[in-house]
Each structure stands twice: as structure tokens, then as C-alpha cells.
Amino acid sequence: MILTKTETQYLIEELTRHLSAQRDGGNKNLICRCPYCGKEGKFGIYIGKESQRKRQFMSHCFSCGRSNQTLGRLLEDIGRMDLAVTQTIDLEAELNPELLFPLEQDDEIDDSLGIVELPDFYRRTFSHPYLKNRGFSMDDYEYFPVGTTKGLNRRFDDYVIFPVIDEGDTVGYVARHIWSKDEIDSYNRKAKIRGEYQIRRFNNSTQNDFIKLLYNYDAVIEDETDTVIIVEGIFDVVALTRKLELYDSREIAVVATFGKKISNVQIYKLQSKGVKTVVLGYDGDAVEAIKQTASELASYFDVLIADIADPTKDWQDLTRAEIFEIFAHRLKTPLEYKLTKIQQR
Structure with missing residues (x-):
């Protein structure tokens, strides 16, 4: 069932009060005492935007491992079935044009994404000569995570790696070589003649199509x-x-x-x-x-x-x-x- 914003906000307020919960720093979860095992601060209820991987009001305890995938099951287990939403007709709701003009199969928007692992030995950095030359400040390092593999992953030697974040999940990365385009082109011309490995300017993730990011x-x-x-x-x-x-x-x-x-x-x-x-x-x-x-x-x-x-x-x-x-x-x-x-x- 699709909840209205008013219904969602009401449920969040009631669950917060009933469970004495607090929002986490990202404002995407309610954190409280687990109703199953009683451990304080271990039970999380997701209240962020729904995605392919996360649904609102799914819950999980990081102590006993108990999980609920639906709002109904959560309300049942905490004894608050009075909060269950009954679907009714909204006479003031706008008519969905898709009911009159349904999308063809090829027109459907597929925004599903998978979580991507960053390269082995990736470590976030807060100082790098290449980024300094690109004008990076301390605030930039704080707001835009970037890292390297510290020379421990040959495939990513001399690259700076930017994670691509979507709803808090890493769904891709952009790895940019620290040489300029002219330096890379010059090296590759000589490497081609010698039959040696050529440098890629970008060495990005391939799991998710970048047109979705x-x-x-x-x-x-x-x-x-x-x-x-x-x-x-x-x-x-x-x-x-x-x-x-x-x-x-x-x-x-x-x-x-x-x-x-x-x-x-x-x-x-x-x-x-x-x-x-x-x-x-x-x-x-x-x-x-x-x-x-x-x-x-x-x-x-x-x-x-x-x-x-x-x-x-x-x-x-x-x-x-x-x-x-x-x-x-x-x-x-x-x-x-x-x-x-x-x-x-």
C-alpha cells in the first residue's frame, strides 16, 4: 500500500513516541530499544526514501538479529495495530494519467541499482598533491569522499577514487588518473609503439550503468x-x-x-x-x-x-x-x- 506523506509523518511521530525512539544523524532511521531482546539503541526502523533495496518501516535489531520487512508485522509485534492504515478512496486526489494512457513496456523507468564494492585497499584521504592542484580545500575533503589504494592495488596505482553515493549506498566509483590528459596521451603513444600497457584516464566501476547515476x-x-x-x-x-x-x-x-x-x-x-x-x-x-x-x-x-x-x-x-x-x-x-x-x- 502506498502511504500519503501525512500518513507517513503520523506513523513516524507515533512510533517515535511509543518506542521512545530517536532519529539517527542521517535522519533515515528511528533508533530505540529492541522490542524483542530489550537491548537499548540496537533496533532501527527505516524511515527514509524508498528504493529498490529499502522499504519504509522495515526494521532490524543489530543485537538479536530480528527483522521485519513490513509495517504490518512491526505494528503487530509492538502491539500497535491501531496504527495500521486502511486504504480508502481519496476523492480529491488527481487522476493518474497512467490509468488512461498506460506506459509501454519499453517506456518504464528502471532506476534499480546494486551496491558496489570499492577497489581493494581503498582508503579515504584528506590530503593529496593532485587534488591540491585541482583546488581541493578541507571542506571539499569533508563533503566529497575521495581516496586511493595507497599503492597496494596495482590496477589503481596513481588514481584518485570518488565513490558515487545514492541514498547512502555506494553504487559506483570514478577513478581518475593523476596525470593530465596530455601526459597520458604522450605516454600512450610511446607505449603503443613499444607494445606496452596503455594508461586509462578513467578506471571506473562497471556494475551499474552511469546513465542511472x-x-x-x-x-x-x-x-x-x-x-x-x-x-x-x-x-x-x-x-x-x-x-x-x-x-x-x-x-x-x-x-x-x-x-x-x-x-x-x-x-x-x-x-x-x-x-x-x-x-x-x-x-x-x-x-x-x-x-x-x-x-x-x-x-x-x-x-x-x-x-x-x-x-x-x-x-x-x-x-x-x-x-x-x-x-x-x-x-x-x-x-x-x-x-x-x-x-x-
Whole structure:
């Protein structure tokens, strides 16, 4: 049964009171004394957003191991069947258009993800010469987990590894070689002649398709984050968050699509959290990709385009003053952006 937000909030409040529970730091679980074994602080009830792996009100004790997969079983075991929700007809509810125009099988959104293990010997780092050269600050290390394998995993020697987090789970990782693109290309040309191993600029996870992932997705708070800035890559997310001081913002977040296009799954993931406005912030040289992506987004959100005047620069290259100038004076609607680019030809 699908619960309304009002019903969900009421159940959370009643369970909190009845079990003398407290929310955890991530605001995704109620923590209390186990009703089965009596151990304090060992019983958790999940109250976060539902996903393929987690359902609201499923519960587990980390002492005795007792688990419940359904709300009904939990209420029965704690003697609160009076809280069981009976499904009724909501006469004021909007008609679901899918009842009139059902989706074809090929149009269904599959946003299921599996949990991914980070490379062997991965350890988080809070200082790295390559990241320092990319402008990383202490706040960046705190908000954007990154690590290395400390030379203990040959496959990932000379890589920095960024976990991709979705609803608290690691669902992928991006491993970026610490050499520049020019250095890698130069080495690979010589290695090819010698018949030696060539370096990959990126050595990413393969278990989940990246068209289902958004970097920094958990910074988008359901029904609180109104505006999301969409960029291409991880370093763009970090740079914009730092320069716009968005670390603790609940209203605005920056996410990356891992390239110059957006998928239906990524659009759905933003919709599901109640995002209203998106600002498309792809690099200034991606004019046609920006036009295409803006057109795809316009059916679901209010769309603005952050027009970077210099096509040779990205968010990492721009100063804080230049970025504020773009957001103050160079945000354009898709139509304004198209007209501007026509005039510049």
C-alpha cells in the first residue's frame, strides 16, 4: 500500500513516541530499544526514501538479529495495530494519467541499482598533491569522499577514487588518473609503439550503468531542494559547491551527469525528490549538447542555462567573481540561449 506523506509523518511521530525512539544523524532511521531482546539503541526502523533495496518501516535489531520487512508485522509485534492504515478512496486526489494512457513496456523507468564494492585497499584521504592542484580545500575533503589504494592495488596505482553515493549506498566509483590528459596521451603513444600497457584516464566501476547515476545526488533533499545545478563532472560539482558556498545548502544542490547529456532515469531521480528548477551548467563549448539537454529537461522542470562566455573555460577555471557574474547576469531561458548562439554565428 502506498502511504500519503501525512500518513507517513503520523506513523513516524507515533512510533517515535511509543518506542521512545530517536532519529539517527542521517535522519533515515528511528533508533530505540529492541522490542524483542530489550537491548537499548540496537533496533532501527527505516524511515527514509524508498528504493529498490529499502522499504519504509522495515526494521532490524543489530543485537538479536530480528527483522521485519513490513509495517504490518512491526505494528503487530509492538502491539500497535491501531496504527495500521486502511486504504480508502481519496476523492480529491488527481487522476493518474497512467490509468488512461498506460506506459509501454519499453517506456518504464528502471532506476534499480546494486551496491558496489570499492577497489581493494581503498582508503579515504584528506590530503593529496593532485587534488591540491585541482583546488581541493578541507571542506571539499569533508563533503566529497575521495581516496586511493595507497599503492597496494596495482590496477589503481596513481588514481584518485570518488565513490558515487545514492541514498547512502555506494553504487559506483570514478577513478581518475593523476596525470593530465596530455601526459597520458604522450605516454600512450610511446607505449603503443613499444607494445606496452596503455594508461586509462578513467578506471571506473562497471556494475551499474552511469546513465542511472548522479554524482552528489544525496545533496538533493526531498521536498526541500528546489533548484539543482546540473554539470558534467565531479570536479565541476566540487568547484561550484566551493565557490558558491553551497556545502550546507538545502535549497540548492549541484549534481553531475557524467557527461554532456541526461537520461530519463536521471530526470526521474530529480523529479522524485520534488526538484522544480534546474540550471544547466555544461561547459561553454557544448552548445549543441546544451540545446538538446535543455529541450529534454523543459518538459519536467523550469529550465535556465548558465551561459559560460569563454568556451575554453569550465567551472574549475572560473574565479568566484566570474561565477557570480554568470549567475547574476548570464542565466538564460532555452529560447534566449538559442537566439544568442544564432546571433554569435
